[in-house]
Amino acid sequence: MSSTSERIAAAAKDLVTAGGSASVSMRKIGDALGLSPMAVYRHFPNREALLARVADDLFDDAYDRLSRKAIPADTVAALHGAVDDLVDLALDHPRQFAFMFIEPRDGARTFPADFSGGRSRLFGLLTGIVDAGIANGTLAPTDSWKVGLTLTANVYGLVALHQGGRIALSDEDFRELCHDSLERLLNGILA
The missing domain is CATH 1.10.357 (Tetracycline Repressor; domain 2)
Structure with a gap:
């Protein structure tokens, strides 16, 4: 089972892929995961920190795929x-x-x-x-x-x-x- 932080990051990554970074909000993430926006903020202090994590994950994913x-x-x-x-x-x-x-x-x-x-x-x-x-x-x-x-x-x-x-x-x-x-x-x- 993944941690709540990982689930939040994965949900944000899905939103970025489907609708771009403008579609990411703490409320949308919370709604998707059954969490309050404040619960999301306990794991990521702000939207920018969450988007930074998403960017890191996307670059890591691309590197892992292309390096093979x-x-x-x-x-x-x-x-x-x-x-x-x-x-x-x-x-x-x-x-x-x-x-x-x-x-x-x-x-x-x-x-x-x-x-x-x-x-x-x-x-x-x-x-x-x-x-x-x-x-x-x-x-x-x-x-x-x-x-x-x-x-x-x-x-x-x-x-x-x-x-x-x-x-x-x-x-x-x-x-x-x-x-x-x-x-x-x-x-x-x-x-």
Whole structure:
């Protein structure tokens, strides 16, 4: 049996996934679990603390799932796989994706200190691919954290535009656009 704190966090995670962070309130959590809002506050001092726990849990879940995947030895294929992983999350759970990567949030990890300091294990999976690509000569020697930021910012921007209705493509065509954009980044646009 899970603890009350774990049950509260799980209920909040469900609300974030279904309706975004705006749908999370102590009252809704209490109602879902048969608790008073004050009982919820005994476990989490405020909504922000609860959302911080939810964010940590979502990032841990994503890391646990993605760290078990086999990463292709081919750097370009591995980067395309990382794009697919992000696009899968964005298309399958758009509100969760926005909460994790786009919405402002107290305590969110920030570039560069939190990332290069190892506080983002999920981002570390991507920089591991970049580091391997640098080591095997596929990618030019450079700062892997900045390369990772460029690659993810590109996908996050496309997702934000897609979620905002500014990119009117089917899911399949949107995925293709994300891969095309990765290729443009890898190959450059200068003549």
